[in-house]
Amino acid sequence: MDRLARRLGLKTDPTIFFVSAGLMIVFLILLLAMPGPIGRVFADGRDWIVSSLGWFFILGVTIWVLFLIWVAFSKYGNLKLGKDDDEPAYSNLSWFAMLFAGGIGTVLMFWGVAEPISHFSNPPFAGVDPYSIDAARDAMSISLYHLSIHTWAIFTLPGLAFGFFIYRYDLPMRFSSVFYPILKERIHGPIGKTVDIFAVLGTLFGLAVSLGLGTSQIAAGLNHLTGVSNNTMLRVVIITVLTLVATASIVAGLDKGVKRLSNINILGAVALMLFVLFAGDTVFLLRQLIESTGVYFQDVIRLAFWNDAMAQFGKEEGWGWQGGWTVFYWAWTVTWSPFMGVFLARISRGRTIKQFVGGVLVAPSVFTLVWFVTFGWSAMELDGIGGEGGPISAAVGESVPTAIYDFLENYPLATLLSGVAVVIVALFFATSSDSASLVVDMLCAGDAESGPVRQRVFWGISEGFLAASLIVLGGEEGLQTLQQVITVMGLPVFVLVFAMLFMLLMGFRMESKRARGRRQPGDPAAAALASSGSEDALAATGPLAADEDAVGAHADRSGTPHQQTDPRSGAQGPS
Template identity: 80%
Template sequence: MDDLARRLGLRTNAHIFFWSAGLMVAILLLLLVFPGPIGEVFGAGRDWIVAKLGWFFILGVTSWVIFLVWVAFSRYGSLRLGKDDDRPEYGNLSWFAMLFAGGIGTVLMFWGVAEPISHFSDPPFAGTEPYSIEAARSAMSISLYHLSIHTWAIFTLPGLAFGYFVYRRGLPLRFSSAFYPLLKERIHGPIGKTIDVFAVLGTLFGLAVSLGLGTSQISAGLSALTGTADAVWLRVVIITLLTAVATASIVAGLDKGVRRLSNLNILMAVGLMLFVLFFGDTVFLLRQVIESLGYYLQDVVRLSFWNDAMAQFGKEEGWGWQGSWTVFYWAWTVTWSPFMGIFLARISRGRTVREFVGGVLVAPSVFTLVWFVIFGWSAMELDGIGGDGGALSAAVAESVPLAMFAFFDHFPAATLISGIAIVVVALFFATSSDSASLVVDMLCSGDGDAGPVRQRVFWGVSEGAVAASLIVLGGDQALTTLQQVITVMGLPIFVLVFVMLVSLLTGFRQERFGAGADPSVPQDGAHAEPSDRGGSPADRAP
C-alpha cells in the first residue's frame, strides 16, 4: 500500500487512506446496485438501535455534559492544551468569532423554522394542546435542547481529547490518539488504524447527511421560486454543482478558499437573522431571548433524561418520538465529532481546559438561542399561537425543507430573501465540504499540514458522491432514509466517543498536577508513529 501511495503521489498513511476509500466505494456500490435491500437493512438497523439503545444515546450525551462541566471546575481545569508555557494563538474575540462560525450551518438553516413548528403543531408531551401557548414554550425548549449545549458537548469532548493528546502529549493528529492511555502503542497498529477508518467513514456519512439536508432545502427553495418540480434529479444536479464549487475552493487552498467562503457565509446568515428581527415583532423577540432562556434552563434537566420509555403504550408503538428526533440528532452529530473536534482543537491550542470547555459550550449555544428565538418564535407567532394552525404548519407537514421559504413569504421582498437564503445554504454546503475534506485528509495522515491537492479533491468529490447516493436511495423519502443511515453509522462512533471520555480522564489522572505530565506518558511525539512524509507527524502539528 505504501508503494501504491507513492506512485499516486499521495502523502498519507496508506493503510488508513486506502481502507477508508475502499470501504466507502464498496458502500456506495451497494447503495446504488441494491438500493431496496440495503434500504431495508438500514431501516431495520435503525429501528433496532432506537428501540434497544435509544436510552444509551440520551444518557450518553447527558453524561458527557456532566463530565465536561465537572472537569472544567476540577483541578484539571488549569491544564493547558499544549505545553505549560504555551499561550493561545488567537485572542478571545477572534476565538469566539471562530466558535461562532462553527456554531451555524445547514442545520440551523434547515431546522430554524421547521423544528419549532413541528413540536408546536404536534407536541410530544401528553396533554399539551397543539398550537397552544404551552406547546409553543415546550417547542422552543426542545429545539434548544437539541441544538445548544448537548450538541456542543458532543463536539467539545473529542475536541478536548484531541487538544490534550496531540498538543500536550505530542501524539499524531488522528482519532486513535485519544485512546493512548488505554491502547498505548497499539494506536499505531491494526486496532488504532481500525478506529481511524471508522472515524473517517463516520465523518463522510455525517457530512453527507448535512449535505443531503442542505440540498433538499435548496431544491425546495428553487421549486418554490421557479415552479420547477422538486425531484430527485434536481437534487443530484445541485449536489454535483456545489461539489464542483467546493472542489474549486479546495484547490484554492485554506486561506483563499475556506476562509473567504466562511466569512461571506457568516455575514449573510447574520444578515438574514437581523432582517427577521427588525422586520418581525422586534420587541416580542427581544423579550423572548430572555424568557426562552428561562424555559430552557427550567426544562433541560427533564429533557436530558427523558427517553420516551412509555412510547410503546401510546400511538407510536415501538420506538416513539425520540427515535425521529433526539436519537437521530445525537447519532448524526457524533459522526461530525472527529471533524469538529480537530477544528476546535486547532484553534484552541494554548488554552486551559476550563477556558476551552466554557467557551465551546457557551458561545455557540448563545448564538443558537438567539437564532431559534428569532426564527422559531417568529414562525410560531405567524402560525397563530392559541389558534388552529396556519400556513407554516401546513408547509412543514407537506415538506420540511420548504418551511424556511414558506416563512419568508410573510416578509417584505420575499422572493429576494428566499434567493439569499438559497445562496446561504449553498455556501454552507461548500464551506462544510471543503473544510471536512481537509480534516478527513488530516485524519488519514495524522499530519496537521494540508496534503496534496489531488488527495483533498478525492475526499471532496467522495463527500458529494455519498450525499448524492443517499438522495437517490431515499427518493421522495430522502429525509427518512438519511435518518436511518446516520443512526446506524453513528452507533460505533458514539461508542468510541464514550470510551474516549474514560481515556481522557485516565490521561488527566496521569498528570502530576502543577508539575507537568507523568514521565511514563509520551511527550513531544516520543511515541508518535513515523509518517510517510518523514519524521513524526507531531513535529508538524499546527
C-alpha cells in the same frame, strides 16, 4: 500499499487512506446496485437501535455535558491544549465563525423554523393541545435542547480529547491518538488503524446526511423562487455544483479557504437574523429571548433524562417520536464528532481547557438560542398561537425543507430574502464540505498540515458522490432514509466517543503526576494544577501512573523527532 502511495504522490497513511476509500467505494457500488435491500438493512438496523439503545444515546450525551462542566471548573481547566507557552492562532471572532460554520450552520437554517413549528403543531407530550401556548413553550424548549448545549457537547468532548493528547503529548493527528492511555504503541498498529478507519467512514456519512439536508433546502428554495421542479435530479445537480465549489475552497486550504468562507457565511446569517428580528414583532421577540432562556433552563433537566419510558402503555408508536428526533439528532451529530473534534483542536491550539469548553460549548449555544427565538417564535406567532394552525405549519407538514421560504413570505422583500437564504445555505454547505475534507485528510495522514492537493480533492469529491448516492437511494423519502442510515452509522462512533471521557480522566491523572514530578518555581503546568491547593490522590494509581514517561518520550522511540507545525507561522520543528 506503501509503494502505491508513493507512486501516486500521496502523503498519508496508506492503510487508513486506501482501506477507508475502498470501503466507501464498495458501499457506493452496493448502494447503487441494490438500493432496495440496502435500504431495508438500514431501516431494520435503525428500528432496533432506536427501540433497544435510544436510552443510551440520551443518557450518554447528558453525561458528557456534566463532565465538560466539571472539567472546565476543575483544576485542570487552566491546562493548555498545547505547550504551556503556545498562544491562540486565531482571534476570537474568526475562531467562533470557523467552529460555528463548520458545525451546525446548515442545521440551523434547515430546522430554525421547521422544528419549532413541528413540535408546535404536533406536541410530543400528552395532554398538550396543538397550537396552544403550552405547545409553543414546549416547542421552543425542545428545539433548544436538541441544538444548543447538548449538541455542542458532542463536538466539545472529542475536540478536548484531541487537543489534549495530540498537542500535549506530540501524538499524530488521528482519532486513535486519544486512546493512547490504553493502546499505547498499538495506536500505530491494526487496532489503532481500525479505529481511524471507523472515524473516517463515520465522518463521511455524517457529512453526507448534512449535505443531503442542505441540498434538499436549496432545491426547495430554487423551486420557490423559479418554479423549477424539485426532484431527485435537481438535488443531484445542486450537490454536484456545490461540491465543485467546496473543492475549490479545499485547494485554497484552511486559512484562505475555510476561514474566508466561514467569516462571509456567519455575517450573512447574522444579517438575515437581524432583519427578521427588526422587521417582525421586535418587542415580543426580545421579551421571549429572556423568557425562553429561563424556560429552557427550567426544562432542560427534565428533557435531558426523558426517554419516554411510559410510551408503551399509552401510545402505539413507542419510541417513534424520540427515535425520529432526539436519537436521530444524537446519532447524526456524533458522526460529525471525529471531523469537528479534529477541526476544533486544529483551530484551538494554545487555548486553555476552560477557554475551549467555554467557547465551544457556550458561545454557539447562545447564538442558537437567539436564532431559534428569532425564527421559531416569529413563525409560531405568524402561524397563530392559541388558534388552529396556519400556512407555515401546513407547509411543514407537506415539506420540511420549504418551511423557511414559506416563513419569509410574511416579510418585506420576500423574494430577495429567499434568495439570500438559498445563498447562505449553499455557503454553509461549501464550508462544511471543505472543512470535513481537510479533516478527513488529517485523520488519514496524522498531520495537522494539509496534504497534497490531490488527496484533499479526492475526499471532497468522494463526499459529494456519497451524498448524491444517498439522495438517489432516498428518492422522495430522502429525509427518512437519511435518518435510517445515520442512526446505524452513529452507534459505533457514539461508543468510541463515550470512551474518550475515560481516556481524558486517565490523561488528567497522568498530567497531575507529571506536574508533581517536575514541580518547581516558574513551571506553568505545575502552577496550573497546584492552583487548587490540593493533590490528586488518584494520580499515583492506574495504568497511566507508570507510563507517563513513555508518553513524553513518544517521539524519541520512532528514531526521529515528531514534527509539529506551528499554525501561526507554518514553520516546522521538533516538538
